[in-house]
Amino acid sequence: MSGAGGSETATDGRRQVPLRRNKGFRMLWIGQLLSDTGSQVGGLAYPLLILALTDSAVLAGVVGTVRAIVLLCLQLPAGALSDRFDRRLTMIICDVVRAVLMAALGILIVWDLASWPVVLAVSLIEGGAGAIFVPSAAAALPGIVPDGQLEQAWAATEARAYGAGLAGPALGGVLFGVGRAVPFLVDAVSFAVSFGTVSRIRGRFRPENAAGRKSLWREVADGLQLVWQVPILRAAVIQTPLVNFAFSGVIFSITLTMQQHGTPTAVIGLVQAAIAAGGLLGSVVAPRLQGRMRLATLATTITLAGALLFGAAALLVPSPLVAAPVALALLLAPAANGALVAVVLRSAPEDMRGRVISTVVMAATALATLAPLIAGLIIQHISGAWAVGAFATTTAAAAVLCLILPGFRHAESPGAAPGRVA
Numbered sequence: 001m002s003g004a005g006g007s008e009t010a011t012d013g014r015r016q017v018p019l020r021r022n023k024g025f026r027m028l029w030i031g032q033l034l035s036d037t038g039s040q041v042g043g044l045a046y047p048l049l050i051l052a053l054t055d056s057a058v059l060a061g062v063v064g065t066v067r068a069i070v071l072l073c074l075q076l077p078a079g080a081l082s083d084r085f086d087r088r089l090t091m092i093i094c095d096v097v098r099a100v101l102m103a104a105l106g107i108l109i110v111w112d113l114a115s116w117p118v119v120l121a122v123s124l125i126e127g128g129a130g131a132i133f134v135p136s137a138a139a140a141l142p143g144i145v146p147d148g149q150l151e152q153a154w155a156a157t158e159a160r161a162y163g164a165g166l167a168g169p170a171l172g173g174v175l176f177g178v179g180r181a182v183p184f185l186v187d188a189v190s191f192a193v194s195f196g197t198v199s200r201i202r203g204r205f206r207p208e209n210a211a212g213r214k215s216l217w218r219e220v221a222d223g224l225q226l227v228w229q230v231p232i233l234r235a236a237v238i239q240t241p242l243v244n245f246a247f248s249g250v251i252f253s254i255t256l257t258m259q260q261h262g263t264p265t266a267v268i269g270l271v272q273a274a275i276a277a278g279g280l281l282g283s284v285v286a287p288r289l290q291g292r293m294r295l296a297t298l299a300t301t302i303t304l305a306g307a308l309l310f311g312a313a314a315l316l317v318p319s320p321l322v323a324a325p326v327a328l329a330l331l332l333a334p335a336a337n338g339a340l341v342a343v344v345l346r347s348a349p350e351d352m353r354g355r356v357i358s359t360v361v362m363a364a365t366a367l368a369t370l371a372p373l374i375a376g377l378i379i380q381h382i383s384g385a386w387a388v389g390a391f392a393t394t395t396a397a398a399a400v401l402c403l404i405l406p407g408f409r410h411a412e413s414p415g416a417a418p419g420r421v422a
Contacts, residue, residue: 040168079358141397223355235407257384
């Protein structure tokens with residue numbers, strides 16, 4: 001692995017064992033599962049609490065939007081911070097901060113002292129801690145699992161994310177119904193337990209070149225420069241935004257169109273769950289595909305299949321049957337994401353992994369924030385079917401990029417050494 005040194009390369013020298021028997025990965029996975037589920041619970045509980053405190057749906061929406069914008073802006077500096085300090089210690093501090101914040105907010109709610117500015121402040125600080133936790137955890141992964149298991153490890157990470165996405169919102173709604181403070185107190189417990197599991201990870205996770213750093217923003221700029229210089233990283237930040245934009249747009253278009261046609265909210269919820277189940281099943285299938293299909297093949301296959309399946313979905317919306325093709329489109333997503341993340345981690349020097357991961361993730365997700373707006377405009381002025389069809393066309397464009405971008409074609413060729421620039 002390029003740039004990996006010291007304790008992290010030692011991972012490759014150990015005898016490979018199944019991930020379920022790798023204590024470090026197991027502890028990290030459990031910690032992230034609890035953190036992600038807590039974040040999903042809070043994601044639903046925050047707007048419900050604002051609405052209960054102010055009776056203003058607009059204010060609840062403003063708080064959610066401000067949080068999303070702040071977290072997007074924090075991603076690049078968060079990656080640079082994860083390259084400065086011991087990544088395990090960074091995750092521990094983030095969990096402690098979040099546990100204390102959630103407990104404090106829960107107590108304030110119980111004592112009727114919570115106000116919407118307080119909730120906004122807690123939401124932003126808790127989200128900021130989460131923004132730093134994520135690149136630290138991703139950058140620490142090569143120090144926990146052998147190089148040959150990176151794809152499998154990220155597929156398991158995808159399963160964790162889909163599981164948290166399925167359980168978190170439903171759990172948040174149930175807990176809020178029990179009491180306004182309950183979801184936040186449960187969040188505090190989840191972050192406290194995550195602190196306990198991450199604390200049990202053994203190894204040295206401080207980047208070798210952490211001393212003698214430049215200014216934070218200069219380091220952010222260095223990360224951006226490296227991403228653009230390495231062909232596979234450059235290809236990833238060009239192609240993946242279109243894929244995430246299309247998937248987000250299709251799911252939002254389906255939800256909005258079904259609401260417009262008077263579909264019961266329970267049915268809409270089941271459709272969303274069925275779609276997410278496709279990704280969860282894909283994470284189970286992913287290990288069987290990884291190693292058998294090249295990254296370029298996986299990326300091209302998922303985008304071509306996605307374009308065709310989204311086209312079928314355009315014909316089915318607003319029927320609940322629309323969940324079937326979209327869920328099928330998600331089946332290959334965990335395998336493709338695992339292959340891409342593994343190549344990205346191998347392409348990044350050890351002391352720049354946090355910046356590289358945060359840059360790629362920000363690029364991949366930033367365009368998706370516009371998907372609801374674009375979908376809403378198309379649905380309002382034309383129809384839901386046209387909106388889904390437009391996102392299918394976007395997915396087809398992403399498939400074309402897989403074929404023409406040299407970074408994808410040569411990502412796993414013998415001459416494409418990790419960190420090689422062009």
